[in-house]
Amino acid sequence: MANVTMRVWRGDASGGDFESYTLEQNEGEVVLDVIHRIQATDAPDLACRWNCKAGKCGSCSAEINGKPSLMCMTRVDELPEGPITVTPMRTFPIIRDLVTDVSFNFAMAAKVPALLPPPMPEGGYRMFQEDVARGQEFRKCIECFLCQDVCHVIRDHEDNKAHYAGPRFFIRYAELEMHPLDTNDRRDLIREEMGLGYCNITKCCTEVCPEHIKITDNAIIPLKERVVDAHYDPIAWLGRKIRRREKKSATDAAVQPAP
Amino acid sequence: MATVESSTKVVLGGRRGGPDVTTLRQDRWWVQPVVTVSVLTAFIIYSTWAAFQNKNYYVGATAHRDLISPFYSPCLANSCLPGSSHGFILHGWNLSPALLILLFPLGFRMTCYYYRRSYYRAFWWSPPACAVADAHKTYSGETRFPLIMQNLHRYFFYAGLAFNVMLTYDAFRALRQPGLGWGVTIGTLVLFANATLLWMYSISCHACRHLFGGHVKSFKKHPFRYWFWKVMTPLNAKHMNLAWASLLFVAFTDVYVRLVASGALTDYKLF
Amino acid sequence: MTSPYEHHDYDVLIIGAGGAGLRAAIEAKQRGLRVAIITKSLLGKAHTVMAEGGMAAAMGNVYEEDNWKVHFRDTMRGGKMLNNYRMAELHAKESPERVLELEQWGALFDRTKDGKILQRDFGGHRYARLAHVGDRTGLELIRTLQQKVVSMGTDVFMECKVLRLVHDESGAIAGCVAYWRPSGEFVTFAAKAVILATGGVGKSWKFTSNSWESTGDGHAMALWAGANLIDMECIQFHPTGMVWPLSVRGLLVTEGVRGDGGVLRNSEGQRFMFNYVADMFRAETAESEDEGDRWYDDHTAGRRPPELLPRDEVARAINAEVKAGRGSPHGGVFLDIASRRTPEFIRRRLPSMYHQFMELAGVDITRESMEIGPTCHYIMGGVKVDAETTATSVPGLFAAGEVAAGLHGANRLGGNSLSDLVVFGRRAGMGAADYIEGGAGPSGFDLAEVQLAVKDALAPFENEDGENPYDVQRDLQEMMQANVGIIRTGSEINFAIEALGEFAERVRNLSVKGGRAYNPGWNLATDLPSMITVSRCTALGAAQRKESRGGHTRDDFPKADAEYGKVNFAHSLANGAFDGAITTERSALLSMPAELAQLLEEGK
Numbered sequence A: 001m002a003n004v005t006m007r008v009w010r011g012d013a014s015g016g017d018f019e020s021y022t023l024e025q026n027e028g029e030v031v032l033d034v035i036h037r038i039q040a041t042d043a044p045d046l047a048c049r050w051n052c053k054a055g056k057c058g059s060c061s062a063e064i065n066g067k068p069s070l071m072c073m074t075r076v077d078e079l080p081e082g083p084i085t086v087t088p089m090r091t092f093p094i095i096r097d098l099v100t101d102v103s104f105n106f107a108m109a110a111k112v113p114a115l116l117p118p119p120m121p122e123g124g125y126r127m128f129q130e131d132v133a134r135g136q137e138f139r140k141c142i143e144c145f146l147c148q149d150v151c152h153v154i155r156d157h158e159d160n161k162a163h164y165a166g167p168r169f170f171i172r173y174a175e176l177e178m179h180p181l182d183t184n185d186r187r188d189l190i191r192e193e194m195g196l197g198y199c200n201i202t203k204c205c206t207e208v209c210p211e212h213i214k215i216t217d218n219a220i221i222p223l224k225e226r227v228v229d230a231h232y233d234p235i236a237w238l239g240r241k242i243r244r245r246e247k248k249s250a251t252d253a254a255v256q257p258a259p
Numbered sequence B: 001m002a003t004v005e006s007s008t009k010v011v012l013g014g015r016r017g018g019p020d021v022t023t024l025r026q027d028r029w030w031v032q033p034v035v036t037v038s039v040l041t042a043f044i045i046y047s048t049w050a051a052f053q054n055k056n057y058y059v060g061a062t063a064h065r066d067l068i069s070p071f072y073s074p075c076l077a078n079s080c081l082p083g084s085s086h087g088f089i090l091h092g093w094n095l096s097p098a099l100l101i102l103l104f105p106l107g108f109r110m111t112c113y114y115y116r117r118s119y120y121r122a123f124w125w126s127p128p129a130c131a132v133a134d135a136h137k138t139y140s141g142e143t144r145f146p147l148i149m150q151n152l153h154r155y156f157f158y159a160g161l162a163f164n165v166m167l168t169y170d171a172f173r174a175l176r177q178p179g180l181g182w183g184v185t186i187g188t189l190v191l192f193a194n195a196t197l198l199w200m201y202s203i204s205c206h207a208c209r210h211l212f213g214g215h216v217k218s219f220k221k222h223p224f225r226y227w228f229w230k231v232m233t234p235l236n237a238k239h240m241n242l243a244w245a246s247l248l249f250v251a252f253t254d255v256y257v258r259l260v261a262s263g264a265l266t267d268y269k270l271f
Numbered sequence C: 001m002t003s004p005y006e007h008h009d010y011d012v013l014i015i016g017a018g019g020a021g022l023r024a025a026i027e028a029k030q031r032g033l034r035v036a037i038i039t040k041s042l043l044g045k046a047h048t049v050m051a052e053g054g055m056a057a058a059m060g061n062v063y064e065e066d067n068w069k070v071h072f073r074d075t076m077r078g079g080k081m082l083n084n085y086r087m088a089e090l091h092a093k094e095s096p097e098r099v100l101e102l103e104q105w106g107a108l109f110d111r112t113k114d115g116k117i118l119q120r121d122f123g124g125h126r127y128a129r130l131a132h133v134g135d136r137t138g139l140e141l142i143r144t145l146q147q148k149v150v151s152m153g154t155d156v157f158m159e160c161k162v163l164r165l166v167h168d169e170s171g172a173i174a175g176c177v178a179y180w181r182p183s184g185e186f187v188t189f190a191a192k193a194v195i196l197a198t199g200g201v202g203k204s205w206k207f208t209s210n211s212w213e214s215t216g217d218g219h220a221m222a223l224w225a226g227a228n229l230i231d232m233e234c235i236q237f238h239p240t241g242m243v244w245p246l247s248v249r250g251l252l253v254t255e256g257v258r259g260d261g262g263v264l265r266n267s268e269g270q271r272f273m274f275n276y277v278a279d280m281f282r283a284e285t286a287e288s289e290d291e292g293d294r295w296y297d298d299h300t301a302g303r304r305p306p307e308l309l310p311r312d313e314v315a316r317a318i319n320a321e322v323k324a325g326r327g328s329p330h331g332g333v334f335l336d337i338a339s340r341r342t343p344e345f346i347r348r349r350l351p352s353m354y355h356q357f358m359e360l361a362g363v364d365i366t367r368e369s370m371e372i373g374p375t376c377h378y379i380m381g382g383v384k385v386d387a388e389t390t391a392t393s394v395p396g397l398f399a400a401g402e403v404a405a406g407l408h409g410a411n412r413l414g415g416n417s418l419s420d421l422v423v424f425g426r427r428a429g430m431g432a433a434d435y436i437e438g439g440a441g442p443s444g445f446d447l448a449e450v451q452l453a454v455k456d457a458l459a460p461f462e463n464e465d466g467e468n469p470y471d472v473q474r475d476l477q478e479m480m481q482a483n484v485g486i487i488r489t490g491s492e493i494n495f496a497i498e499a500l501g502e503f504a505e506r507v508r509n510l511s512v513k514g515g516r517a518y519n520p521g522w523n524l525a526t527d528l529p530s531m532i533t534v535s536r537c538t539a540l541g542a543a544q545r546k547e548s549r550g551g552h553t554r555d556d557f558p559k560a561d562a563e564y565g566k567v568n569f570a571h572s573l574a575n576g577a578f579d580g581a582i583t584t585e586r587s588a589l590l591s592m593p594a595e596l597a598q599l600l601e602e603g604k
Helices: A031-040 A101-108 A129-139 A145-149 A156-161 A167-177 A187-193 A206-208 A215-232 A234-242 B029-054 B097-101 B104-112 B112-120 B147-173 B186-203 B206-214 B223-237 B239-261 C018-030 C068-078 C086-104 C136-150 C217-224 C272-276 C289-297 C312-321 C343-349 C351-360 C414-437 C447-461 C470-481 C490-510 C520-544 C594-601
Strands: A002-011 A015-024 A063-064 A066-072 A082-086 A093-096 B075-077 B085-090 C006-015 C036-040 C155-159 C160-167 C175-180 C186-196 C235-242 C263-265 C331-337 C369-381 C398-399 C567-573 C582-589
Touching: A002 A031, A002 A101, A015 A031, A015 C567, A031 C470, A063 A145, A066 A145, A066 A206, A101 A167, A101 C136, A129 A167, A129 C136, A145 A167, A145 A206, A167 A187, A167 A215, A187 A215, A187 C331, A206 A215, A215 A234, A215 B112, A215 B147, A215 B206, A234 B239, B029 B097, B029 B112, B029 C351, B075 B097, B075 C289, B097 B104, B104 B239, B112 B239, B147 B186, B147 B206, B186 B223, B186 B239, B186 C490, B206 B223, B206 C447, B223 B239, B239 C582, C006 C018, C006 C086, C006 C175, C006 C217, C006 C414, C018 C036, C018 C136, C018 C186, C018 C414, C036 C186, C068 C086, C068 C594, C086 C414, C136 C414, C160 C186, C160 C217, C160 C447, C186 C414, C217 C398, C217 C520, C235 C312, C235 C351, C263 C272, C263 C312, C272 C312, C312 C369, C343 C351, C369 C582, C398 C414, C447 C520, C470 C490, C470 C520, C490 C520, C520 C567, C520 C582
Parallel strands: A002 A082, B075 B085, C006 C036, C006 C186, C036 C155, C186 C398
Antiparallel strands: A002 A015, A002 A093, A063 A066, A063 A082, C160 C175, C175 C186, C235 C369, C263 C331, C331 C369, C567 C582
16 A cells, blocks of 8 residues: 655743654554554654544544544544654643643543432432433533644633633533533533633534534533523523522532532 | 744744745645536526526416515515515515625624635635745734624524524425415425524534533533534534535425526426 | 652553453543543454443343353353352342443343343353344443443543552552553552453463453562462463464354354264363254254253354364364365355344454355354453452452453353453452552552553663564464463473573563654553563463363363362562562362352252
């Protein structure tokens, strides 16, 4: 078979540049295979994250020809002719080569108020497939953080990281808000601290999701509508006042689950 | 630089990897924004022109065809052509009747989640395409005025429903041809198709999906809402297609009525 | 004692952030202890995510006849009676509760019509027993536990590789020494108890479903620290791994494909599994295709099809078919669900398999057969532990999950690993907490051990013209695959034992390029000692066990031997060096109480 040329970003916080590697191309290979062969021969110190190599763990996120992708699920023979550019995720600070510091995401994860279910009845909870199906879509998330990477709110505006959770966490909040057992109300938190209003639904998160989760249509927009229910819809507000159906806010310590 | 306040401490402002360029994408990512800008601009120019025309929007009186352009229905102005109004007139309004009502469909589409995606990308370049740098230095999204008004989408949706009812009524009216009795012309079909597309665009709306089904926690306890939500969900996935189709068809309907009303075209009677 | 490096102090230190490690952390944290988790990767990337089919628990949601006794019996028979009976008993009894508690923490399992957790059929399980979420149950488990751990505010040290356990003067565990992968800086942890939850060893084989992390670090560190390893020769080759394209060879194809109706065919189109039913399973296996097909809808209308025999049986059969020349073009056999289920059913039940084949092999599994073959998947052997507390023979050292041995005997049933993680993960947390609350704890921290580990780790930087660690790893994988693979013979095993001596030499003579910060070449160099140690134990155990049983098949001793069925082979190491002399001894199995033994006789 023909040769394949990879232009890989090599560098760290002090700077970097592309380095080219030309290798023989093997049948059916993915980009990660080629990176591994570069590691095994020319550059054993070429840094890249990976684990399962099957699109299930979400470790090998990078930008291939400028598109946020999983290296293990991008077949070399499906890319256009010519050198393949591989760069680290742009949104997160670089550690080395293709490895970035994704701790922003773990910081956001730590802020999520947990599920607060009623006490478990004897024999377990009863939930129904139609009710768990919505959340199950979001729980397919492999935390590759490609949606966070592509989201221009933080990709192009570093300062927004201080008050914007990003698409990965919006699907997490959507999952909890739609969870049939949950009794928390996170709508204030989502609007005020998680920055849902910063999302301008340009849908890039949905475009890059390797799990094909409909992030925008099924999570972010329903969340926006829930926030509208709580804050921008006077009719709904009046309805709640009359029927006294205020839910407790998850930001209130009293509704946090015991450890 | 600021930090993210959390148990995992994150200092912002770290150096990023890759070259400092707008994008490394090699595909033709600019095609989509160019098409969006072209079509939407053409539509805006045409609809503005059509709205200020204040003539040729109603067929019934002149050619015994009860066709009305969607831009002019309901016709509420003083100047409405005889037969085109639905019985209620705003006496103080002397401008084109289209200007009275266009605000509502315009508002519905301006605040539509799909159109927002398109014009934020194509017109505002925020961002122009995925993984292509935002053209603006600062960004506050939809958190401030005026863009915070996007949250009013559901009210425009309700107004849109009223217009759908109106335009459906118009389509039925186009079955009755004064002096000729009941019948169907190409124009009738055009009006029905227009109303149908607008209904589908409204029903596939994200706010609609939320208000009529999606907002419940348990579908099991709300079987009717669940049924409705299941019907809406596949339509919602086609919201983009319906947005374009209904937009272009509204313009087409206006063109058709205009041509018939001006006498350039004869509305062919099918039966 | 003052550590010369960054130093942390905890009550309980958990090495590994897969299902077992996270579950242990939750338990220890709930007891009010100071808990830290150390993981080689990022949180949530552990190999647990690769588990697809489900977690076995006799909840009886689909078949009321199911209960812990049947599950116990299935586990013991699947393990060819080499199991620690007490672990199998605890596991069968406790797993339903462990599954239910996951729902309290946010897990969303697939449901039955009446709103209970749906359970699916799997090889070796008499009833539909696997709680599952499509074919991504492992992901659901890890995400649920991860989110629970995070919400409890547990400290997690990510991308931190533990090099060695550290003792106090009395020989009790006092902590460990590690390095940060991003910076290459060393770090020491003092702890009153350490729980190993490091997973498996599969990376020492060429065709494996395991990731780079599965280098047997916990197995090796336990042995170096003075604990015993048992059953190291029992390695599960999963019958269905992808065989093509070469770049994904070994990648797992879930057993759920067969549980949901998929069948195995050879190049002649024959369902060959009917020719490979061992006597032990004859009574409960269908005799004809018709009978097997009836079983899927109603387990009382027929007996289970032979495709759902335990994994070792199926893997051997596939191997035999390929050897007999009836294999597929790329050296596997065909797994066919396309002709048996509708495309909608396949896409709904097996979404990630559909995508995996579509995207990586260009095969549409709703229309075509998959080409599959055995792949190294799981090690039943590991650290010898006490069933109730998961304590090892070293004070303060506990082990749970794949790194611990006993529950699965000579062969693990599919679905038993996820429940293993939560049942014994919890017990490890309890065991460590009880140990600490009992007042036990280290009296010091042996810095000499730290210095030795650091010196060994840095040696490849000093060595200018040694070998590339990637070359050594590749040769090791090829050697182990060829000589200690799915079918073994005495001469090849002995060759492997010799060869491993040479590999140890090569590992002593590695060179790495570049700096310490995120250097995969160096990271691999620090993994290789563990790989050598566990491979040696596997080869030594394989040489001693002159019979075929479960995940250990000897060409020269094709039958099981009752005498060997009474013993484990236990390995120990005197001097703590990865290439030090290993002693392998027979150690008798626990004897089972009569009432449990009785259960095994039922329904034979």
